[in-house]
Amino acid sequence: MSKRSVICTTPREHGGRNGVRRGQPEPSGSGVSVQRVQEIPPPSPAGPRTVMAPSKPSKKSAGHGKESEEYRQRRERNNMAVRKSRLKSKQKAQDTQQRVEELKEENERLEAKIKLLSKELSVLKDLFLEHAHSFSDNGHPPFTENTASGQGSNMEQ
């Protein structure tokens, strides 16, 4: 069923990395609020390790620190691309599903039509048989083509 998870959608933030990023205008196309919250409430007791962390983004707006400014901009763009791509993907899946429904419907229609045609054929054949002698009198052989085979059972799907 449709599920509308109302999850929190923090536009940015979540940062897989440590989150928190310096203010960046960045109008994320989605038009989401650019609110950003704080994170990491509980400071780790033992001692926060910082392994891969570049260690100190003190001056983030540095010319082009790998982890600031341009980086952030690229991340944001990629995030948008990802959202877009996923939306598209989802849309496609939905379309495919719908296509299945449509095809199933059409199939039913076609089968119904086949049934009808078969029936008509059957009736006509009966009529033919019923008056076969008439043709015979005229020198016409009843049936010669595969057109007529049985009565109600035609089809070999």
Added chain:
Amino acid sequence: MSKRSVICTTPREHGGRNGVRRGQPEPSGSGVSVQRVQEIPPPSPAGPRTVMAPSKPSKKSAGHGKESEEYRQRRERNNMAVRKSRLKSKQKAQDTQQRVEELKEENERLEAKIKLLSKELSVLKDLFLEHAHSFSDNGHPPFTENTASGQGSNMEQ
């Protein structure tokens, strides 16, 4: 159409680690305490960074550190579930796509069959018309049912 509402105020930082495997990650402050409550995290420390360090096996095996041991176990389980779920999802999408192909093929078959039946019907009708007089001689009116209408054009797809 799942819509996302902006409600949650993500307090914690997501540890979107990179694809690297984390042997013994030590989520120092992962604020995993509260759960299911989405309220603004009162504490808004000025120090925004807090880089969560990936490893650093100091002594994470603390008896039950909120962010170690049980936490890690749960995360791992969830990750497995996620992988499984995604695999399943992907599989389903693939199946659906395949279903479309199958249905399309069947549709073609059905249409071909309809074409054939229509042709047969047409032929029979022609025969009927050709010998209509024979029936007339027998006192049979040519056609009375909707069964026969035109010649080559029957039905409205």
Added chain:
DNA sequence: GAAGATTGCGCAATGG
């Protein structure tokens, strides 16, 4: 070769 599109992966919230 940089920008955008995909894809795999992990996290967290939520549904069941």
Added chain:
DNA sequence: TCCATTGCGCAATCTT
């Protein structure tokens, strides 16, 4: 409580 789903961000790739 556990597992399943789902939205999201990051990073590696692939495509353009």
